[in-house]
Amino acid sequence: MARASEGFESSLFINCPFDRDYLPLLQSLIFVVFECGLQPRLASLEVDSGRVRIEKIRDLIRSCRYSIHDISRMEPLYPGDDPRFNMPFELGLDLGCRYYGAPRLQSKQCLILESERYRYQRVLSDISGNDIRAHDADAETLMAEVRNWLRSTTDRILPSANELWERFKIFRDDLADALAHRRYSERDVQALEPVEYIDIISDWKAGTL
Amino acid sequence: MMFTEAERAEIGAELRRLRAEGKGRIHVIPSKGGWRVFRQDTRGGKRSFRDKDKAIAYGKELAALFQKDLVVHLKDGYESWEWEDLSGRAKVHGSSGL
Numbered sequence: 001m002a003r004a005s006e007g008f009e010s011s012l013f014i015n016c017p018f019d020r021d022y023l024p025l026l027q028s029l030i031f032v033v034f035e036c037g038l039q040p041r042l043a044s045l046e047v048d049s050g051r052v053r054i055e056k057i058r059d060l061i062r063s064c065r066y067s068i069h070d071i072s073r074m075e076p077l078y079p080g081d082d083p084r085f086n087m088p089f090e091l092g093l094d095l096g097c098r099y100y101g102a103p104r105l106q107s108k109q110c111l112i113l114e115s116e117r118y119r120y121q122r123v124l125s126d127i128s129g130n131d132i133r134a135h136d137a138d139a140e141t142l143m144a145e146v147r148n149w150l151r152s153t154t155d156r157i158l159p160s161a162n163e164l165w166e167r168f169k170i171f172r173d174d175l176a177d178a179l180a181h182r183r184y185s186e187r188d189v190q191a192l193e194p195v196e197y198i199d200i201i202s203d204w205k206a207g208t209l
Numbered sequence: 210m211m212f213t214e215a216e217r218a219e220i221g222a223e224l225r226r227l228r229a230e231g232k233g234r235i236h237v238i239p240s241k242g243g244w245r246v247f248r249q250d251t252r253g254g255k256r257s258f259r260d261k262d263k264a265i266a267y268g269k270e271l272a273a274l275f276q277k278d279l280v281v282h283l284k285d286g287y288e289s290w291e292w293e294d295l296s297g298r299a300k301v302h303g304s305s306g307l
Contacts, residue, residue, distance in 0.1 A: 140239075140240060140241065162240075162245075165238070165240060166236070166238065166245075166247060169236065169238045169282050170228075170231065170236065170249060171224075172282075173280060173282060173287050174224050174227040174228060174231070175224065176286075176287070177223075177227055178220050178223040178224050178227060179220065181223070182216075186286045193211070195211070196211060196212055199212065199217050200212070200217060200220055200221065200224075203217045203218060203220070203221035204220075204221040204224045204225065206221070207221050207222065207225050
């Protein structure tokens with residue numbers, strides 16, 4: 001029972017787009033979560049084809065104290081694309097979990113990320129009053145926003161945003177070098193599946209402890 | 210294609226080796242619309258520049274001073290110089306990713 005509680009306290013649910021344009025941002029997001037001492041969890045990691053996706057997401061939300069929702073794809077990325085409503089839907093589930101769930105779930109914390117400041121007021125004004133930050137589709141800004149939010153919500157002593165950005169750039173180049181032996185180009189590294197990326201960082205960090 | 214557990218362990222070991230080797234290396238990274246120069250695993254020597262060429266020139270000075278390699282981080286890859294070659298002649302490694 002104690003172990004389940006420990007997992008809850010250190011787990012962070014990431015609800016974000018998985019398109020190719022977003023992958024570099026997602027890599028920086030995963031990295032900063034690890035560097036801040038939390039375990040990132042994504043719906044795509046919970047591989048169990050026998051289960052309905054919504055059930056997986058429900059269980060994920062319930063098992064993570066922290067969550068980050070990037071709702072920047074509510075409008076189409078390119079003309080002719082369809083908007084994506086999975087992210088705001090899962091955000092709603094998360095907020096509902098906090099409002100209506102068991103007492104432990106009322107301690108849940110979430111950060112809402114947007115690409116542009118105040119755009120949410122046009123499309124999802126009900127979420128006003130939550131922690132909403134804009135990243136301008138810039139990895140450095142995204143990492144700083146996540147770091148600053150985790151600093152205030154977890155009360156942990158964390159490296160500065162500048163320090164984390166430097167660590168990320170070094171890690172990314174080391175990763176490109178490490179994977180070059182396996183004939184991965186820089187483009188391949190940028191397009192690594194999130195599940196692979198998380199596994200690599202987990203193994204790397206486990207070996208440095 | 211996913212990595213096997215053994216492959217992940219190898220990649221993790223390689224990352225740790227690279228990290229240990231890179232101690233003291235000079236980095237030029239994009240930051241806040243400009244460029245930042247710093248020495249890996251140390252606190253001193255950090256400077257920010259608006260201009261990329263000036264940042265690289267400062268990075269080369271530091272690399273020559275500390276006798277450490279220089280890595281310039283680009284949007285799609287990186288360029289690097291070994292400190293012995295910092296007379297401005299040769300760029301010894303590079304990956305544009307394109």
